[in-house]
Amino acid sequence: MLPSLDELLGTARVVALPLVTRFRGIDSREALLLHGPEGWAEFSPFAEYDDEEAAAWLRAAIDFGWEKTPAPLRDRIPVNATVPAVDAAEVAAVLARFPGCRTAKVKVAAPGQTLADDVARVRAVRDALGPEGRIRVDANGLWNVDEAEHAIHALNEFDLEYVEQPCASIEELAEIRRRTAYLDVGVAADESVRRADDPLLVARTDSADILVIKAGPLGGIHAALALIAQAGLPVVVSSALDTSIGIAMGAHLAAAIPGLDFDCGLGTASLLAGDVTGDPILPVDGSIPVRRVTPDPDLLDRYQASAERTAWWLARLSRCHALLP
Structure with missing residues (x-):
């Protein structure tokens, strides 16, 4: 079942991670992290993608954070x-x-x-x-x-x-x-x-x-x-x-x-x-x-995105959630 928007917003953390070298025209990588019953997941479509395209990335984050992963064939x-x-x-x-x-x-x-x-x-x-x-x-x-x-x-x-x-x-x-x-x-x-x-x-x-x-x-x-x-x-x-x-x-x-x-x-x-x-x-x-990752609270704080960028990502999350079936 699709988690509610309130459930997603309740765990959402937005980070901006610096890059070692410029890549794809950016110097830092922004991502919104979510915590589901199966673990942490990431919603990070590039900023230029529209909401319809970005909604697939949200579906992927929900799939990883809320659904069991398939049995691995290699570690x-x-x-x-x-x-x-x-x-x-x-x-x-x-x-x-x-x-x-x-x-x-x-x-x-x-x-x-x-x-x-x-x-x-x-x-x-x-x-x-x-x-x-x-x-x-x-x-x-x-x-x-x-x-x-x-x-x-x-x-x-x-x-x-x-x-x-x-x-x-x-x-x-x-x-x-x-x-x-x-x-x-x-x-x-x-x-x-x-x-x-x-x-x-x-x-x-x-x-x-x-x-x-x-x-x-x-x-x-x-x-x-x-x-x-x-x-x-x-x-x-x-x-x-x-x-x-x-x-x-x-x-x-x-x-x-x-x-x-x-x-x-x-x-x-x-x-x-x-x-x-x-x-x-x-x-x-x-x-x-092949393993899951749990973020460190101190690092979430250190790399927390600005208030403006956090608001941008949370608004994007809300719009994309509305597009999911």
Whole structure:
């Protein structure tokens, strides 16, 4: 049963966590935390998302905080390092925050940067990981098809595992997949799954080789598992720059997937300069544990968002709750 708005508001805490380095154009990550009968959960759609899209994230938080999680098939999840769009000289310091990770996801196509910047960054990652490491790049849909084709050719010398969301539309994904098929570089869909009216369309149209799955925007663990079963494609479970509470939800999702062929993007608590727990979910030997997280009261107080931002989040919570069935 859907918890009442009063029940949600009664435990809600809003935090603003500083980042180690600028990421997705922000310097701190805001999140609203909720405490349900099954434990703590996180509601943290990005600020630019409208209420209809954000409501799915609230459904996911309720699913994790108020419903039993599926039986886990594994107790640790292998994860990748995440390299923001930093200068090549900063890559080694970023990777050092992900001990034991042999896969790196590298952000590319950032506004204000050039393909030469991307090439230098990916080259620095390859130099750091060595020939055995795996590299995937993420363009967040910011290339058109011609730009994507040119970039994939330029980056192919670094033996890419796959390129994530090179273009924005499903039609463009299908076209770039066709153009670069001979290079044996997989195409992964992220925004075309989590921000689509029909998240299965990318699978039905053979527009991607891999699906990037985030529990929050898909409405929670149970909804994501249902989608994965219908899609029939390999998946990578990823985070949305969550607190360790949000990472815990992603880890429980990854733990319940029968086949997990790729390292998951669930090591991103390493990009936070502060967290809501003194025992954050961070990579150790390239993997993270599957466990729930209880926030520390002192850290909730330390990172409490401003009164203005707290009011903004509580109002957003109220509006999204009204949209849930």
